[in-house]
Amino acid sequence: MPSHDFKSPRLFTAEALGDGLSFEASAEQANYLLNVLRLDEGAAILLFNGREGEWRADLSRPSKKRLVLRPLARIRDQTPIPTLHYLFAPLKSARLDYMVQKAVEMGAGRLQPVMTQHVQAPRINVERMRANAIEAAEQCGILSVPDCCEMMRLADVLDRLDPARTLLFCDEREAEASPIDYLRREPRGPISLLIGPEGGFSEEERRLLRSTKGVLPISLGPRILRADTAAVAALAVVQAAIGDWDGSSPR
Numbered sequence: 001m002p003s004h005d006f007k008s009p010r011l012f013t014a015e016a017l018g019d020g021l022s023f024e025a026s027a028e029q030a031n032y033l034l035n036v037l038r039l040d041e042g043a044a045i046l047l048f049n050g051r052e053g054e055w056r057a058d059l060s061r062p063s064k065k066r067l068v069l070r071p072l073a074r075i076r077d078q079t080p081i082p083t084l085h086y087l088f089a090p091l092k093s094a095r096l097d098y099m100v101q102k103a104v105e106m107g108a109g110r111l112q113p114v115m116t117q118h119v120q121a122p123r124i125n126v127e128r129m130r131a132n133a134i135e136a137a138e139q140c141g142i143l144s145v146p147d148c149c150e151m152m153r154l155a156d157v158l159d160r161l162d163p164a165r166t167l168l169f170c171d172e173r174e175a176e177a178s179p180i181d182y183l184r185r186e187p188r189g190p191i192s193l194l195i196g197p198e199g200g201f202s203e204e205e206r207r208l209l210r211s212t213k214g215v216l217p218i219s220l221g222p223r224i225l226r227a228d229t230a231a232v233a234a235l236a237v238v239q240a241a242i243g244d245w246d247g248s249s250p251r
Helices: 027-036 093-105 126-139 154-159 179-185 203-211 227-242
Strands: 010-012 044-048 054-063 066-076 085-088 110-115 166-170 191-195 215-218
Touching (some): 010 027, 085 227, 093 110, 154 203, 203 215
Parallel strands (some): 010 044, 085 191, 166 191
Antiparallel strands (some): 044 054, 054 066
């Protein structure tokens, strides 16, 4: 686990962070810090905004109804947002929340919902998805909140696929015995990972995926996995094989 201060409360903010800057906490932030955590004036917290690293800050109470957050010192420099894109067929709310949180923890730099023929939830609440992504980033010491995108049709995703990017899709019919060995044989480059719906990809979708340049199928083994479980398993496989667990920069 990376060295990090897990004792101080940590908050994401859209505000600029820097020496001499301060800003008023939102009502939600003030309620969390004062009423939930019961922090007093002068208490230390950590702030990050995805642009200027992580800052140690303190609380100031200029009046009973106002809470000001004051960045004091940068304790971690900003790191690039990971290049790993996670694409998924949306699930129902509670399981989608879990999947989003785990994808952020596992190093996804973009969350892209994809409409497939067997999708469980044909609509996506992007604001809820972003809120879950922020919460995961706050709790796990992550400096960049992933991009949270609107739903796209699978055909449109494939039409717009970056030629420099490899799209991996998990296919329960793929016979490859070791996905880690398989991925290590492939050329390095930015990776997108696609997890289908619980009903699996349709035959038409599977043909479309396999006929698209830059798309590779991988296996997660002989077990039947729920989509949220498959997400964690697949992200772990990708990170173990070609990700940042070897000390390289985030993908």
